[in-house]
Amino acid sequence: MSTTLLRQIPYGRQSITEADVEAVTKVLGEDFLTQGPHVAEFENAFAKYVGASYAVAVSNGTAALHLAALALGVGPQSKVITTPITFAASGNCVLYCGGQIDFVDVDQGTALIDLEKVKDRLEASPKGTYDGIIPVDFTGHPVHTESLRSLADEHGLWILEDACHAPGGHFTDTQGVIQKCGNGVFAELSIFSFHPVKHIASGEGGMITTNDLDLYEKLLMLRTHGITKDPKRLTREEGGWYHEMQMLGYNYRITDFQCALGHSQLLRADEGLRRRKQIAKIYDEAFEGENLQKMIVEERVSHAYHLYVIKVEHRRNVYDQLRAAGILAQVHYIPMHLHPYYQELGWKKGDLPFAEEYYSKCISLPMFPTLTDDEVDYVISTVKRVVNNA
Ligand SMILES: *Cc1c(COP(=O)(O)O)cnc(C)c1O
Numbered sequence: 001m002s003t004t005l006l007r008q009i010p011y012g013r014q015s016i017t018e019a020d021v022e023a024v025t026k027v028l029g030e031d032f033l034t035q036g037p038h039v040a041e042f043e044n045a046f047a048k049y050v051g052a053s054y055a056v057a058v059s060n061g062t063a064a065l066h067l068a069a070l071a072l073g074v075g076p077q078s079k080v081i082t083t084p085i086t087f088a089a090s091g092n093c094v095l096y097c098g099g100q101i102d103f104v105d106v107d108q109g110t111a112l113i114d115l116e117k118v119k120d121r122l123e124a125s126p127k128g129t130y131d132g133i134i135p136v137d138f139t140g141h142p143v144h145t146e147s148l149r150s151l152a153d154e155h156g157l158w159i160l161e162d163a164c165h166a167p168g169g170h171f172t173d174t175q176g177v178i179q180k181c182g183n184g185v186f187a188e189l190s191i192f193s194f195h196p197v198k199h200i201a202s203g204e205g206g207m208i209t210t211n212d213l214d215l216y217e218k219l220l221m222l223r224t225h226g227i228t229k230d231p232k233r234l235t236r237e238e239g240g241w242y243h244e245m246q247m248l249g250y251n252y253r254i255t256d257f258q259c260a261l262g263h264s265q266l267l268r269a270d271e272g273l274r275r276r277k278q279i280a281k282i283y284d285e286a287f288e289g290e291n292l293q294k295m296i297v298e299e300r301v302s303h304a305y306h307l308y309v310i311k312v313e314h315r316r317n318v319y320d321q322l323r324a325a326g327i328l329a330q331v332h333y334i335p336m337h338l339h340p341y342y343q344e345l346g347w348k349k350g351d352l353p354f355a356e357e358y359y360s361k362c363i364s365l366p367m368f369p370t371l372t373d374d375e376v377d378y379v380i381s382t383v384k385r386v387v388n389n390a
Contacts, residue, residue, distance in 0.1 A: 012307075052182060066097075318386050322383070333359075
C-alpha cells in the first residue's frame with residue numbers, strides 16, 4: 001500500500017470526456033450561445049431522466065430555488081420549514097422573497113429532516129402558520145415524499161424538494177411503485193444543481209422539474225424577466241415585436257453551451273451512479289466494525305450517493321490528519337442555524353440538538369465516479385488508521 005499519492009483526492013469532482021468537449025465546441029460554432037436549441041434539448045432529456053413532465057433549466061441551483069419559491073408564491077407573509085443540515089441556499093431562497101424560514105431537527109440515523117418532528121410541529125401550530133416545506137434529499141438519500149405529501153395535504157402546504165444531491169435516486173412507495181427524486185408525483189417542484197461537485201456538471205447550472213403546467217409556464221416567464229411573447233398570454237396585440245412583462249422576473253438563463261455539456265454528461269449519469277454505489281458498498285464493507293459510525297440507509301431507497309458521510313469522534317483531528325495524508329475530506333454541513341446570519345434572526349446553539357450532534361462528528365469522504373480502486377483503498381486504510389489515532 002502506497003502512503004504517498006500523486007495527487008490529492010478531493011471529496012467530489014467532475015469528469016469531462018472527449019464527448020463532452022466535442023459537444024461544447026460544436027455549440028460554440030453555432031448561431032446561439034444562449035437561448036438556442038440546446039436548452040430545450042437538455043430540459044427534455046432531463047425531464048425524461050427523472051420522470052417529470054416538465055423541466056426548466058436555469059443558471060444555477062440557487063436560482064432554481066429562488067424561482068421555485070417565487071412560483072409557489074413565497075412572499076413577506078410566508079413561513080416555510082426546512083432542514084438545518086443542508087447548503088444555505090435551501091433556506092435562503094425563502095428569505096430572498098421576504099419570507100421566514102423555520103428549521104425542524106433531523107433524524108439521527110440519516111440526518112434528513114425528521115418527518116415525525118415535522119408532523120409534531122405542524123400539529124402544535126395554529127392552522128395556516130406554514131405555507132410550505134423544503135425537504136432535501138441529503139447526501140443522495142431520497143426523502144419519503146409520499147408520507148410528506150399526506151402530511152402537507154392535511155396542513156395545506158406545498159413541497160419544494162431540493163434534490164441537488166439525488167439525480168437518479170429513488171424510493172419504493174407504499175404501492176410498490178418506484179418514485180424517482182424530482183419526478184413531480186409528490187412534490188410540486190424539485191430542483192437540481194449542475195455545479196461540478198454534483199452528479200452532472202455544466203459549470204454553473206440548475207434545473208426545476210414539475211408535473212404542473214401552470215407552475216411550469218410561470219417559471220419560464222420568471223427565468224426571463226417576467227416577459228412573455230406567447231400570443232395566448234398577451235393582453236394586447238401591437239405587432240411582431242410585441243412582448244409584455246407581466247411579473248417581476250430575473251435573468252436566470254443558462255447558456256446553450258452549458259446545456260450541451262449538461263446533456264452530454266446526462267448520457268453518462270447512470271454509469272456514474274453505478275460507480276458511486278459500488279464505491280459506497282466498498283466503504284460500507286471496509287468500515288464494518290471500525291471505530292466510526294456509518295449513516296443509516298433506509299430499506300426502501302436507492303441512494304444516489306452524492307456524498308459518503310461517516311461520523312467520528314475527534315472530528316477536527318480526523319479532518320486534519322486526512323488532509324495531511326492528501327485526502328481532502330469535507331464537512332457537510334455546518335447547521336444553518338449556527339451561521340451568524342441566522343443567529344441574528346434569533347436561532348441559537350441548542351435549538352436543534354440532533355443536527356448539532358451530527359455536525360460535531362460528520363465528515364464526507366471522497367465520492368465521485370472517477371475515483372480509482374487504488375484511491376478507494378488508500379482512503380479506507382488512511383481512515384482506519386486515523387480514527388484509531390485521533
Ligand atoms: C449545490 C446545492 C445547492 C445550490 O446549487 P448551486 O448550483 O451551487 O447554486 C442547493 N442545495 C443543495 C442541497 C446543494 O447541494
